[in-house]
Amino acid sequence: MHYLITGGAGFIGTHLSLRLLREGNQVTILDNLSTGRADRLRDSKAEIITGSVTDRELVFSLASKCDYIIHLACVVGVRLTMSRGCETLRLSHTGTENVLEAATVFSKGIFVASSSAIYGKTPKVPVAEEDDSILGASNKASWLYSVGKLVEEHLALAYCRERETSVKIGRFFNVIGPYQTGSYGMVVPTFITQALKGEELPVYEKGKQTRTFGYIEDILDGLQVVLQKGIPGEIYNIGGFEEISILSLAEKIIAMTGSESNIRFIPYSSAFGPYFEETIRRIPDISRLRMLGYEPRYTLDEALSEIISHHRKAT
Numbered sequence: 001m002h003y004l005i006t007g008g009a010g011f012i013g014t015h016l017s018l019r020l021l022r023e024g025n026q027v028t029i030l031d032n033l034s035t036g037r038a039d040r041l042r043d044s045k046a047e048i049i050t051g052s053v054t055d056r057e058l059v060f061s062l063a064s065k066c067d068y069i070i071h072l073a074c075v076v077g078v079r080l081t082m083s084r085g086c087e088t089l090r091l092s093h094t095g096t097e098n099v100l101e102a103a104t105v106f107s108k109g110i111f112v113a114s115s116s117a118i119y120g121k122t123p124k125v126p127v128a129e130e131d132d133s134i135l136g137a138s139n140k141a142s143w144l145y146s147v148g149k150l151v152e153e154h155l156a157l158a159y160c161r162e163r164e165t166s167v168k169i170g171r172f173f174n175v176i177g178p179y180q181t182g183s184y185g186m187v188v189p190t191f192i193t194q195a196l197k198g199e200e201l202p203v204y205e206k207g208k209q210t211r212t213f214g215y216i217e218d219i220l221d222g223l224q225v226v227l228q229k230g231i232p233g234e235i236y237n238i239g240g241f242e243e244i245s246i247l248s249l250a251e252k253i254i255a256m257t258g259s260e261s262n263i264r265f266i267p268y269s270s271a272f273g274p275y276f277e278e279t280i281r282r283i284p285d286i287s288r289l290r291m292l293g294y295e296p297r298y299t300l301d302e303a304l305s306e307i308i309s310h311h312r313k314a315t
């Protein structure tokens, strides 16, 4: 198969591209390289086109030549999306419309990457695909990314209903793995980097908020199950299985790295200003994907030890 992967030079895209190439596929990547990095794919056979999904002509020309489109391109990380709101929404709306239109015109299948962020501040745990999205007021820019991802999902579903586009949607839950950087605010690489340097780990508020992290290899397994067995027009949660509080995560990373770092508690208002809100507990209900044969394998300890040893090698 010849895959076109938008955002293919990012953290998830790089792992996906390398796996698809290992399996004997051809990969073309469209990435604006704003946060993605071409050097990690230099020794691979991936063809990297530097450009944006908002460039309709370019998207059409690349889509016409591939067999299947995987749409990952997006601004990443809470911190970055809050400071690049216009770009985030433009990529989600214009970019996603371009790839969906191209997939429709050239009759290609397409996977659209969404996020657990769309569930917002719902108190329900675990969350299943048909549960409500509950987002805060629009003066809280932390919900902007969720809105962008909801726009992508609604566009994808509308194309499926109205234009018979063969689109599948996956909602990723807190994906972690080698190559993920802490520069845009993601917690695991931030904590590991700080611990290895012996510097303070920044825990927001009291660290009672929880997440369920999914190791990249498991997440890619889930994505491939969706590609192989998923139903067009259907949404699938793709995530891990171990919930942990952010404070416990910090303590675990300090212990696993043998670091002498301390934890620093930072109020949301100091980190993000007065208008910040986030999800307090997040656990995916992955039964729909399990029904198709998906089973995440990596425990959090196994995932963290892989990532820590990768960070150690890189430094």
Ligand code: UDP
Binding pocket: 077, 078, 117, 174, 185, 186, 187, 188, 190, 202, 203, 204, 207, 209, 210, 211, 246, 278
């Ligand atoms: N977090 C933290 N310190 C950091 C970065 C994040 O305490 O330096 C917390 C954040 O409040 C959230 C969790 O870690 O509850 C996960 O944050 P991340 O940005 O990795 O993913 P999110 O779930 O917010 O998309």
